[in-house]
Amino acid sequence: xxxDQDLVRHLSESSVSVELETEDMTLNIGPQHxxxxxxxxxxxxxxxxxxxxxxxxxxxxxxxxxxxxxVRSYPQITTLVxxxxxxxxxxxxxxxxxxxxxxxxxxxxxxxxxxxxxxxEMARISSHLVFMASYPLELGAPTPLxxxxxxxxxxxxxxxxxxxxxxxxxxxxxxGVKPAYGSGSSTRKVIQDLPAGFLAETRDAMDKVxxxxxxxxxxxxxxxxxxxxxxxxxxxxxxVAASYGVSGPNLRASGVGFDLRKVEDYLPYHLFDxxxxxxxxxxxxxxxxxxxxxxxxxxxxxxxxxDGIPSGPLQAKVPKVIKVPKGETYVRAENPKGExxxxxxxxxxxxxYRLKIRSASFSNISILPWILEGVLIPDIIAIMGxxxxxxxxxxx
Amino acid sequence: xxxxxxETETTVHPLQEFADAVAGAVGGEAKIAFDTVKVxxxxxxxxxxxxxxxDELGLVFFSFLSAVxxxxxxxxxxxxxxxxxxxxxxxxxxxxLGAGRxxxxxxxxxxxxxxxxxxxxxxxxxxxxxxxxxxxxGIEFVGHPNLANLYLPDSFMGNPLRKSYPLLSRExxxxxxxxxxxxxxxxxxxxxxxxxxxxxxx
Numbered sequence: 001x002x003x004d005q006d007l008v009r010h011l012s013e014s015s016v017s018v019e020l021e022t023e024d025m026t027l028n029i030g031p032q033h034x035x036x037x038x039x040x041x042x043x044x045x046x047x048x049x050x051x052x053x054x055x056x057x058x059x060x061x062x063x064x065x066x067x068x069x070x071v072r073s074y075p076q077i078t079t080l081v082x083x084x085x086x087x088x089x090x091x092x093x094x095x096x097x098x099x100x101x102x103x104x105x106x107x108x109x110x111x112x113x114x115x116x117x118x119x120x121e122m123a124r125i126s127s128h129l130v131f132m133a134s135y136p137l138e139l140g141a142p143t144p145l146x147x148x149x150x151x152x153x154x155x156x157x158x159x160x161x162x163x164x165x166x167x168x169x170x171x172x173x174x175x176g177v178k179p180a181y182g183s184g185s186s187t188r189k190v191i192q193d194l195p196a197g198f199l200a201e202t203r204d205a206m207d208k209v210x211x212x213x214x215x216x217x218x219x220x221x222x223x224x225x226x227x228x229x230x231x232x233x234x235x236x237x238x239x240v241a242a243s244y245g246v247s248g249p250n251l252r253a254s255g256v257g258f259d260l261r262k263v264e265d266y267l268p269y270h271l272f273d274x275x276x277x278x279x280x281x282x283x284x285x286x287x288x289x290x291x292x293x294x295x296x297x298x299x300x301x302x303x304x305x306x307d308g309i310p311s312g313p314l315q316a317k318v319p320k321v322i323k324v325p326k327g328e329t330y331v332r333a334e335n336p337k338g339e340x341x342x343x344x345x346x347x348x349x350x351x352x353y354r355l356k357i358r359s360a361s362f363s364n365i366s367i368l369p370w371i372l373e374g375v376l377i378p379d380i381i382a383i384m385g386x387x388x389x390x391x392x393x394x395x396x
Numbered sequence: 397x398x399x400x401x402x403e404t405e406t407t408v409h410p411l412q413e414f415a416d417a418v419a420g421a422v423g424g425e426a427k428i429a430f431d432t433v434k435v436x437x438x439x440x441x442x443x444x445x446x447x448x449x450x451d452e453l454g455l456v457f458f459s460f461l462s463a464v465x466x467x468x469x470x471x472x473x474x475x476x477x478x479x480x481x482x483x484x485x486x487x488x489x490x491x492x493l494g495a496g497r498x499x500x501x502x503x504x505x506x507x508x509x510x511x512x513x514x515x516x517x518x519x520x521x522x523x524x525x526x527x528x529x530x531x532x533x534g535i536e537f538v539g540h541p542n543l544a545n546l547y548l549p550d551s552f553m554g555n556p557l558r559k560s561y562p563l564l565s566r567e568x569x570x571x572x573x574x575x576x577x578x579x580x581x582x583x584x585x586x587x588x589x590x591x592x593x594x595x596x597x598x
Contacts, residue, residue: 059547066532067556070473071563102430242493243450244521245458256493258457263496326477329430330489330500332459343487343500345464349474356487358460366524395547 027051029380031060037134038391040365042380044372051380054372056365061395069355074100074174074322077355081342082168084359085393088127088336090159090169091120095333096355097172098266099344103327104174104318110268111312112176115194117267118202118305119159119171120333121298125209126155127336128291128298131388132216135288138385139229144216151212154205161195174322176315193314199306206299213295220288230284234371234383237282244370245363248338250387253290254282260334267333272304284386291388323350337361337393361393418499422448434500439512442486442503446518449490455499459489461515461525463533467507467559472566484510484533488522505535514540532557 024045031041039060044051065080072080081096082089094116101108108116133148156166163169163178171178220226236246238254251258259276261269277293279286324346332341338360345354364387372380409415415433419426422445424437437445449455464485468475484505491498505512514537515522526537527546534555537543545552554561 059545062547064556067472067563071566238493239456242457243519245460245519246521247457251493258493258496260496327430328432328434330432330498332498339459341459341489343460343462343489347474347476351473353473353476354464356460356462356464358489362524363458363460363521366521370520 027377031057037389038394040391040394042368042372042384044377044380046377049376050374051372051377052374054369054380056368058365058391058394061391063396065396066355066357069352069357071351073350074324074352077351078172079168079170081357082170083392084357084396085127085335085337085340085361085390086167087130087390088123089165089167090123090163090171091127091333091335092340093169093172094120095266095331095335095340096342096344097174098333099329099331099342100174100322100324100346102329102331103324103344103346104322106175106316106318108176108316109313110310112314112316113268114305114309115162115177115314116172117269118302118309119162119169120267121302121305122155122159122202124298124336125295126152126159128295129155129209131288131291132213132295135385135388136220136226138381139226141220141223141226144219147212147216147219151209154208158198158202158205161201162198173315173318175318176313178314199309202302203306206302210296210299213292217292227285229379229382230288230386232281232283233379234284234375234386235282236367236371240370241282241367244367246338246367247363248334248336248360249290249294250287250338250364252276253279253286255279260332260339264332264334266331269301271308272301274298274301284382287386287388321350323348324352332358335360337388337390338364357396359393359396361389361391362396365389365394414497415499418449418453421453422501424501432500433498434502436502436504439503439505442501443513443515443518445501446488446490446515449499449501450518453499454492454494455490455497457491457493458519458521459491459498461486461488461522461529463487463505463529463535463557465533465557465559470559471562472559482507484535486512486529486535488515490519510535511538512536513538516540531555534558 024047027044027046029042031039041057042054043057044054068080069077077096078093081092084092129148129152133145136144159169160166163171236254238256241251241254255278257276257278262276274297277290277297279290326346326348328345330341330343332339339358340360341358343356344352347353371383375383409428411428411433415426415428419435422435422437423441424435424445427434466476466480466483466485468480468482484507486503486505487500489498489500512535514526516526524546526540527543529535530537530543531545531548532555
């Protein structure tokens with residue numbers, strides 16, 4: 001038999017140029033996965049080692065706070081809002097209370113504003129320390145967790161000493177912060193302020209946090225495996241971040257020096273000297289590093305606030321039954337996770353007519369389908385962890 | 397910290413110039429209250445307004461998109477009082493990434509057929525926000541790539557954030573905290589006073 005030479009040549013060429021056809025597979029991650037910080041489910045189409053068309057499925061923790069807020073009074077709502085991002089519960093209360101105060105046109109006493117500011121920054125430190133603990137763990141490095149959680153407990157103990165709650169402080173009141181035992185009868189009025197020694201202990205704790213942050217940094221920054229897994233991974237350009245509403249440290253890691261503490265007046269941040277750390281490349285490493293630097297800046301703010309805290313009342317004069325006048329306002333704050341805002345519509349009643357809760361993590365993880373397109377499967381965990389979200393803040 | 401509407405009548409609000417510039421650029425009507433700039437536009441201008449905001453006004457940061465159900469009759473909470481114009485007020489908040497300027501664009505949608513073009517092509521971040529507004533208010537976003545439920549189960553009936561939607565747990569059992577606070581002697585005028593003496597070593 002004579003072989004057709006053309007056919008032979010064709011067959012041999014095709015056998016070397018043929019692409020390896022792999023079968024697509026659907027990979028389901030979560031909703032119960034330790035790296036999802038709650039109950040997030042990802043559905044990805046996997047081609048070889050890469051993920052495509054990643055679709056986050058959320059709503060497993062939806063609690064309907066926006067509807068609930070319509071049937072509750074303003075003091076009752078603070079107990080709801082500090083459950084949104086429970087890692088920094090205190091920080092969620094402040095913009096909501098400030099929105100109500102804005103409509104009421106109440107001037108909050110300076111001492112109360114300073115206390116709010118100190119506790120907000122402590123919430124930021126404790127939130128970032130959770131990230132310092134969990135992120136290396138997700139990358140396979142468990143050691144930093146022990147350093148970070150030890151320091152976080154130090155900060156939470158102080159928060160608990162003031163507010164009575166580690167996670168859900170419920171410490172803000174319209175017009176100030178939680179007053180004495182009796183705002184009732186004037187004869188039984190007990191003067192209650194910050195616990196004795198709080199400021200000195202906080203100063204001491206801040207020194208220890210600074211040392212611990214350096215320790216964590218030395219554990220992580222010199223680790224070649226962590227660097228290899230985070231540098232250049234999950235790069236987020238600033239324009240894309242802005243168009244998705246990604247805010248906070250995730251936006252600043254992409255090189256945008258935008259911090260609501262510098263431009264909004266919900267707390268007197270203009271009185272303090274602090275820097276806004278930014279990243280260069282917008283990759284996972286920068287998102288880690290920006291948060292590390294932010295802890296140092298928060299320590300600076302707290303130290304200045306302790307030095308400058310004025311004396312005076314904790315509460316402005318407010319009516320017993322608070323009815324917020326008609327009006328609409330949007331107050332946003334720089335929370336540990338990013339822009340947290342409340343669009344408050346009041347119709348003059350004891351509760352809001354409508355409360356839109358703009359939470360940071362919701363917009364921050366809406367970027368996932370974009371940022372996870374075509375990445376290696378192990379990088380899904382590295383990128384997701386670097387965005388530092390909490391599902392309570394996503395689902396509200 | 398606060399700016400009352402009465403102030404804005406006598407002196408020019410610091411945001412007035414900015415608000416007028418935005419309203420002029422998009423062809424809308426600006427309103428400033430409580431440090432919040434709102435610019436109302438017609439529904440036909442919705443997409444072009446947000447495109448102009450992004451491309452010409454530097455408002456590149458997409459904050460949120462949501463709605464308010466203005467309704468004279470409500471199943472939950474207190475009615476808005478007075479004569480209210482029945483409508484859905486659609487909100488889209490955008491801002492810049494420098495001076496911290498921000499605007500909430502609004503447009504009014506009819507109660508019986510709330511339909512509006514999607515702005516996903518302008519701000520991709522609007523994707524989830526529009527899905528939420530769709531399930532919660534029943535607003536139809538034309539051109540949205542995937543208008544499926546975001547939070548609610550697929551089989552869920554109704555639009556929970558509409559004022560006509562009852563809070564079912566409240567129907568079954570009245571809220572125990574709903575008891576009226578007993579008026580203090582002197583009525584609502586009674587004020588509380590916080591502690592005023594300073595604590596020397598706090």
